[in-house]
Structure formats: C-alpha cells, structure tokens
Amino acid sequence: MDIAYIPSPSTGVIHLGPIPLRGYAFCIIIGVFVAVWLGNRRWIARGGKPGTVADIAVWAVPFGLVGGRLYHVITDYQLYFGEGRNWVDAFKIWEGGLGIWGAIALGAVGAWIGCRLRGIPLPAWADALAPGIALAQACGRWGNWFNQELYGRATDLPWAVEITAGPNRDAGTYHPTFLYESLWCIGVAFLVIWADRRFTLGHGRAFALYVAAYCVGRGWIEYMRVDEAHHILGLRLNVWTSIVVFILAVVYFVLSAKLRPGRETVVEPDVSAKGGKGGDAEATEAEAGAEPSDTSEAKVEASVLTKGEPAKADLRKPQRTEDDTTLESDTP
Numbered sequence: 001m002d003i004a005y006i007p008s009p010s011t012g013v014i015h016l017g018p019i020p021l022r023g024y025a026f027c028i029i030i031g032v033f034v035a036v037w038l039g040n041r042r043w044i045a046r047g048g049k050p051g052t053v054a055d056i057a058v059w060a061v062p063f064g065l066v067g068g069r070l071y072h073v074i075t076d077y078q079l080y081f082g083e084g085r086n087w088v089d090a091f092k093i094w095e096g097g098l099g100i101w102g103a104i105a106l107g108a109v110g111a112w113i114g115c116r117l118r119g120i121p122l123p124a125w126a127d128a129l130a131p132g133i134a135l136a137q138a139c140g141r142w143g144n145w146f147n148q149e150l151y152g153r154a155t156d157l158p159w160a161v162e163i164t165a166g167p168n169r170d171a172g173t174y175h176p177t178f179l180y181e182s183l184w185c186i187g188v189a190f191l192v193i194w195a196d197r198r199f200t201l202g203h204g205r206a207f208a209l210y211v212a213a214y215c216v217g218r219g220w221i222e223y224m225r226v227d228e229a230h231h232i233l234g235l236r237l238n239v240w241t242s243i244v245v246f247i248l249a250v251v252y253f254v255l256s257a258k259l260r261p262g263r264e265t266v267v268e269p270d271v272s273a274k275g276g277k278g279g280d281a282e283a284t285e286a287e288a289g290a291e292p293s294d295t296s297e298a299k300v301e302a303s304v305l306t307k308g309e310p311a312k313a314d315l316r317k318p319q320r321t322e323d324d325t326t327l328e329s330d331t332p
Contacts, residue, residue, distance in 0.1 A: 004158040005173045012146035022094045023146030031136030032061055038132035046128060048120070048268045056114035056125060060107045067106020071099030075230065075237055096147045100137065100218075101241055104211075123204030124267040127196070130210040131189040137214075138185035144178040152177040152224035168228075177221050184217035202263025208253040215246035 014021045039053040073080060073090045076097070080090040089095070108126075115122045144150040148163050152175025160173035191213055196206045219242040223235075230237045 006145075006159060006161040006176055006179070008148050008162050008164060009146055010164070012148075020094075024096055024143035025094055027140050027143035027146070028098075031139035032057070034139055035129060035132035035136040038135065039129035042128040042131070043125070043267070046124065046264075046267050048128070049270075052118060052120065052268060053125070053129065056111055056118065059110040059114035061110070063110025064103040064107030065093070065098070067109075068098035068100065068103030069093050070106070071102025072097040074102075075099065076228070079228075096144065096149050098140075100214075101238075101245065104133075118268075119270070120268050121264060123207070124202070124264045126204055127201060127206035128267075130207040131192040131196075134185045134189035134192065134210055134214065138182040138189070141178045141182040141185070145176075150178055150225060150227060151175060152180075152221075153226055174226070175224055177225050180224075181217065181221050184221065185214065188213045188217070200263050203256050203260040205253050205256050208249045208256070212246050212249040212253065215242040215249065218242045219246075 009023065012023045036054050036057050039057075040050060043053045044050055069090075079085065080087050108122075111125060112122050115125055145161070148166065148169065151161055151163055154172050155175050156173060157175070159176060159179070161176035161179070162173050163169055163171060165171040188210060192206055192210050195201060195209055201209065219239055222238045222242065225236070232240055
C-alpha cells in the first residue's frame with residue numbers, strides 16, 4: 001500500500017463553455033513569459049534596451065514550437081503514421097509532444113532572423129536568455145503531469161506519481177521524471193546565472209553552458225523513462241542526442257573562450273551611440289548641467305582670417321577711433 005505519492009489530475013483540460021483550457025498549454029505559456037521576463041532583465045543589465053528580448057522572442061517562439069513538434073513527430077513517427085494511427089493527430093500539439101532539441105534548433109533560426117532585423121549579435125541575446133530558457137523548461141515539464149505522460153519506471157517511493165489507467169498506460173505509481181527534469185532545469189538556471197557573474201561569460205558561452213548542463217541531466221532522466229522510443233545500440237535515441245549535443249556545446253565553449261575571450265562591450269549599438277550624433281551633443285551637455293559652448297565668435301574670426309582681412313578686434317578693449325588719432329597728432 002502506498003502511503004504517499006503525487007496524485008495526477010483526473011483531466012488535463014477544463015472547459016470554459018465551448019473554450020477548452022488545457023494545462024499543457026498553460027505550462028508552455030507560463031514558461032515563455034518567465035523566459036522573456038528574466039531574459040529582459042539580463043539584457044538590460046548588459047546594456048540593451050527594454051523590450052528587445054520580447055521583440056526577438058516574437059520570432060523565436062513560433063519557430064521553436066514548430067521545431068519542437070517536428071522533432072517529436074519525426075522521432076516518434078510510429079505514433080502518427082503506423083498501422084491504425086491517424087496522421088491528423090500529428091497536428092494536435094495540445095495533447096503533448098514537443099522535442100526540446102528541435103525547439104532550440106529551429107527557435108535559434110527565428111532568433112537569428114529577429115537579431116538580424118535589430119542589428120544585434122545572436123550570441124549575446126542567447127546568453128541573456130539562457131537561464132530563462134531553463135526555467136521555461138522547468139515550467140513546461142509540468143504539462144506532462146497534466147497529460148499523465150513521460151513518467152519513469154514503477155516505484156513505491158513517497159514522491160512517486162500516480163498514473164491512472166488509460167490508452168497505452170497502466171495504473172500505478174511511477175518515477176516522476178517530469179519532476180526530476182523540472183528540478184534539474186531550475187538547478188541549471190542557477191548554475192548559468194552564477195557562472196555568468198563569476199566568470200563574465202560572453203559570446204554565447206553562457207548559452208553553451210546551459211546546453212551542456214541540461215544534456216547531462218537529460219541523459220540520466222531519459223534512461224529512467226519507460227515510454228516507447230527508438231533505440232540505437234541499446235540506448236534511447238534521446239540519450240544519443242544528449243551525448244552528441246553535449247560534446248558540441250563543450251567544444252564551442254572551449255573554442256569560443258580561446259578565440260573570443262571576455263564579453264561583448266556593446267550588445268545593442270543604437271544604445272551605445274546615444275548622444276553621439278548631430279545635435280545630441282548640446283542636449284547631453286544640458287542634461288549634465290553644462291552650458292552649451294558658444295562657437296559663433298570663433299567662426300567669425302576664422303572666416304575673416306581665411307579672406308586675408310585682419311581679425312576682429314578684441315571687444316573687451318576700448319577701440320581707438322580716427323578722431324583719437326587726430327587729437328594725438330595735434331598734441332604738442
């Protein structure tokens with residue numbers, strides 16, 4: 001008899017009249033807001049403009065959702081195109097099924113487009129958003145709890161998750177791998193924030209650290225899962241993906257540190273150039289409490305000198321007139 005366990009919701013959707021409110025979708029949306037909020041704070045701290053992260057996320061998020069769904073459908077095609085399956089189900093994203101690898105890969109394409117339009121470096125934007133992405137994953141994993149999916153082997157541990165009987169699943173208590181990954185992602189977010197402050201990471205290295213750290217956790221968590229998956233040499237496909245992506249992230253981190261040490265000094269050029277164009281100089285002086293410099297007299301003198309005429313007399317000294325000269329010559 002289980003004395004304690006994590007109960008699962010009886011349903012993952014609540015109907016508000018004709019409108020279905022799905023727990024899985026809410027977890028994804030909350031994760032996006034958390035990522036943008038934290039990314040915006042980090043971007044401003046690095047010298048960027050408020051709102052830039054959200055503007056680029058408008059490109060990255062749709063691309064990421066499409067990429068995540070494509071990865072899931074391609075790697076688990078038998079769920080949608082096998083015998084007795086309905087291929088239309090591949091479009092039912094609300095029923096679960098987003099592959100983080102595809103979401104990051106195609107989301108990066110959308111972010112690249114957004115960064116190009118704003119004229120900012122993609123690695124700097126990725127560094128600012130890295131811990132926020134980890135927290136977004138931590139939120140999104142609770143969508144699996146609403147759908148009662150992606151759990152591990154059977155267990156009687158006090159923190160086991162209760163799964164009710166349903167299509168392709170048996171009732172019982174199992175390892176809550178969604179919870180394990182959620183907690184791991186929170187740890188990754190704090191690791192990236194700490195390392196970024198301690199070592200002043202730049203040029204995409206904070207993002208590479210996030211990717212590498214996530215892959216380590218995903219590897220052992222994936223090994224615990226019991227849902228249907230493709231295997232290569234005895235290991236699940238996502239385990240191999242974790243290994244390959246981890247190696248790539250570490251290689252990028254090392255090479256980037258050697259080739260481009262330090263951190264970007266300018267992340268958004270139009271911000272650093274403020275006050276340096278046209279008439280902004282006088283406005284900057286006024287804001288600093290200084291009077292604008294008067295160069296009109298100097299310009300007049302320079303103009304006279306270039307024409308070969310004597311310079312304008314010093315207005316601070318009394319001028320000698322023709323009458324004064326005459327009087328001096330008549331004086332005995």
